[in-house]
Amino acid sequence: MNTFELRAQALEISNKAALVIAETNDVEKLAEAQRMLDDADALEARAASLDKIEARNKAYEAAAERLPVENTVVEARAQADVHGDAFRGYLRGDVDARELRAQGIATASAGGYLVPTGFVPNLITAMKAYGPLNEGGPVTYLTTASGNPLTIPTFNDTANKGALIGEGEEADETNVTFGQKTLGAYKFTSGVIILSEELMQDAAINVEATVLGAMGERFGRIKNELLTIGTGVNQPQGIVTGASAGVTSAAANAISYDDLVNLQHSVDPAYRGAAAFMFNDATLKSLRLLKDANGLPLWQPAMTAGEASTILGQRYFINQDMASIATGVTSVLYGDFSKYTVRNVREVGIKRLNERYATSDQIGFIGFTRWDGFVTDSRAIKKLVQA
Numbered sequence: 001m002n003t004f005e006l007r008a009q010a011l012e013i014s015n016k017a018a019l020v021i022a023e024t025n026d027v028e029k030l031a032e033a034q035r036m037l038d039d040a041d042a043l044e045a046r047a048a049s050l051d052k053i054e055a056r057n058k059a060y061e062a063a064a065e066r067l068p069v070e071n072t073v074v075e076a077r078a079q080a081d082v083h084g085d086a087f088r089g090y091l092r093g094d095v096d097a098r099e100l101r102a103q104g105i106a107t108a109s110a111g112g113y114l115v116p117t118g119f120v121p122n123l124i125t126a127m128k129a130y131g132p133l134n135e136g137g138p139v140t141y142l143t144t145a146s147g148n149p150l151t152i153p154t155f156n157d158t159a160n161k162g163a164l165i166g167e168g169e170e171a172d173e174t175n176v177t178f179g180q181k182t183l184g185a186y187k188f189t190s191g192v193i194i195l196s197e198e199l200m201q202d203a204a205i206n207v208e209a210t211v212l213g214a215m216g217e218r219f220g221r222i223k224n225e226l227l228t229i230g231t232g233v234n235q236p237q238g239i240v241t242g243a244s245a246g247v248t249s250a251a252a253n254a255i256s257y258d259d260l261v262n263l264q265h266s267v268d269p270a271y272r273g274a275a276a277f278m279f280n281d282a283t284l285k286s287l288r289l290l291k292d293a294n295g296l297p298l299w300q301p302a303m304t305a306g307e308a309s310t311i312l313g314q315r316y317f318i319n320q321d322m323a324s325i326a327t328g329v330t331s332v333l334y335g336d337f338s339k340y341t342v343r344n345v346r347e348v349g350i351k352r353l354n355e356r357y358a359t360s361d362q363i364g365f366i367g368f369t370r371w372d373g374f375v376t377d378s379r380a381i382k383k384l385v386q387a
Contacts, residue, residue: 003047007301010043014288018297021289037288044301044309051305127216131224132317133239135344138276138337139227139373147185147345147370154179154376183343183372186235190218190367192353197361211350215367227342227373228321239278239340240322240330242375246382252327255283255384257290257298260312263334263384271336271380277316278333282324287311327386335381345370 001009017036020029127134135141144150165171193214200207230238246266249259260277267275279287288299301309308315317337323329353364375381 003050003305004303006043006047006050007303010040010047011301011303013037013040013043014299014301015297018289018291022291022295040301047302054305127220127223130217130220131228131321132278132319133224133227133340133342133373134220135342138317139239139340139342140338140376142183142341142343143346144343145346150183150343151180152183152341152376154181181374181376183341183374185343185345185370186372187368187370188219188222190215192356193365193367194357194362195365197363200363211365211367215350219367219369223371224319225321227340228319230373232374236372237374239337239373239375239381240333240383242340242378243330243333243335243381243383244378245385246334247384249331249384249386252387253325255286255290255325255331255386257292259384260287260290260298260332260334263332263382264312264314266382267335268379271339274336274338275334276314276337277311278319278322278337279316279331280320280322280324281318283322283331284316284318286325325386330383330385332384333381334384337381339375339377339380340373341376342373343371 013036017033017040020033020036024030128136131137133139142150163172193211195207195210199210226236226238228238229240230236232238232241247259247262249255264272264275284299288297290298292298298311299309300311300313310316322333323331325331349368351366351368353366357364
């Protein structure tokens with residue numbers, strides 16, 4: 001089956017399961033409905049895998065079309081390979097920091113030694129799996145060369161509008177209220193990643209990939225967590241913290257169709273064209289069982305490659321750092337998430353700790369990075385709080 005057929009079958013099974021759940025309290029029938037939902041998830045996963053394969057094939061074809069034909073391009077790539085090889089040598093201990101600097105391959109930074117060009121995109125890719133607020137998600141990203149405070153101007157003119165005047169009449173003066181917010185550069189560490197000397201000496205082990213994977217997971221988890229629920233006091237302001245009040249659910253431990261509709265309409269229509277939902281996977285499971293007034297499920301799977309599944313006709317993002325449905329928590333966000341800004345400082349610093357673990361014949365690695373984030377326009381993002 002192709003992706004369209006897989007998703008069509010998943011939708012049909014999901015609708016049947018929702019109908020069973022809505023019409024019975026029988027334990028066995030409810031268990032069967034849950035198995036049907038699991039089958040639908042499996043079909044959706046197969047479709048997603050086919051999407052990835054198709055995207056990868058297209059990327060390979062595009063890369064083949066861009067093969068270098070000029071000496072200057074080949075030389076640039078060769079230089080990048082030299083830099084990458086030297087960096088991998090530094091990780092293994094074959095090249096020390098002084099040699100890196102002598103080759104012009106790495107410069108000292110506050111966090112260690114700057115990694116080669118190809119390492120950073122791979123690190124970002126490794127981080128994406130741990131939450132939608134890592135780079136590549138729906139929010140706005142700024143990258144700066146230094147960590148100096150970055151001031152972003154804001155203004156609110158929603159209370160003003162134009163006016164009708166007669167011929168020869170003077171127009172009233174109306175002031176626009178300007179403000180500003182400042183993005184800092186909080187410093188974060190991956191913590192120490194320890195590898196044995198035996199592992200380092202094994203030529204079959206890709207040390208760069210090992211360090212990359214560990215740092216991607218550690219940086220990805222802390223970054224998504226604080227960009228979600230950070231207090232804004234001596235740490236980034238999370239998107240949940242910065243969002244403004246939308247609605248309070250009718251029930252403490254459930255979300256209804258009416259709750260979601262009210263949340264949508266708590267956001268000004270000017271922002272709704274680019275709006276989306278955000279919640280964790282447990283909340284998605286609950287929302288997939290909801291139906292509208294006509295008995296149709298609110299959740300609709302993507303039917304073609306490149307499209308996203310939707311709730312109430314709009315896409316959603318799964319964020320595991322958001323709270324599950326419970327009394328008093330913020331369980332759902334809705335709005336234009338581009339009004340949340342993340343500032344990244346360019347350098348990713350890595351240090352190789354030769355002596356610290358010498359007595360146990362191990363090598364340590366530690367990474368440092370800097371970033372900050374806050375909501376630049378709280379009117380654009382609203383939250384649903386459980387009663």
